């Protein structure tokens with residue numbers, strides 16, 4: 001192993017800022033890019049990889065002494081309750097990724113409500129603790145369905161991390177605020193992280209970009225959000241991204257294939273570096289004040305928060 005890789009956090013990090021590490025818990029056959037090839041009715045017949053891959057990510061987090069938020073599909077929780085228990089038992093936050101990975105933007109209000117209620121109940125029954133966070137599959141809350149925030153608030157959620165303030169072919173709301181904000185419905189939206197360059201928001205939260213671009217680009221992005229914006233970054237990854245041995249899905253177009261499979265063998269190592277280079281914690285702790293969870297903390301802390 002290269003001893004240089006063991007160096008502590010880079011000098012440009014802001015050690016006073018704790019960032020949010022998040023995982024979207026779904027299996028490789030549930031990703032939106034493959035939805036046209038694999039019907040949900042086939043999911044049960046496909047070889048599952050999610051349990052071992054979540055274990056791998058849990059081990060990376062444990063190695064770094066970091067906690068994270070796991071946005072988990074109800075479908076996964078139902079079939080693999082031991083995955084949910086492992087997440088909770090190790091002190092991580094359990095949150096919802098909906099039931100069956102339907103884009104929120106493709107659902108009616110009634111469909112979204114049913115999906116949210118079903119997923120949250122499954123997760124809470126297994127975990128034995130409240131679930132307050134939600135991430136829409138494929139960051140599918142945007143200007144055309146901001147009403148989803150009201151439905152989330154009405155179904156017991158306190159925060160959402162479902163808007164990506166970028167221009168992208170499948171999602172995005174470039175004009176949305178870049179950082180945590182309260183919606184008119186009393187929910188807190190915590191967008192995926194972007195880096196502002198000129199008049200443009202560049203995606204810098206993880207996923208395909210984290211795998212495609214060299215690691216120093218990701219490190220620079222988190223540093224820049226911490227130093228220039230003075231805000232925590234929100235990083236996300238998927239269990240299948242640390243699994244180069246996953247079965248290949250046939251009949252997928254070149255673009256989707258490249259986005260899904262590029263650099264899978266490098267992701268775990270990069271996550272290790274990212275965990276070492278910055279401080280990380282669960283969404284509900286990093287954004288406790290913005291979500292409104294910190295109100296009953298010690299009075300001294302409250303005063304400090306208000307002047308900060």
Ligand SMILES: [Zn+2]
Nearest residue numbers: 024026137138
């Ligand atoms: Zn997802």
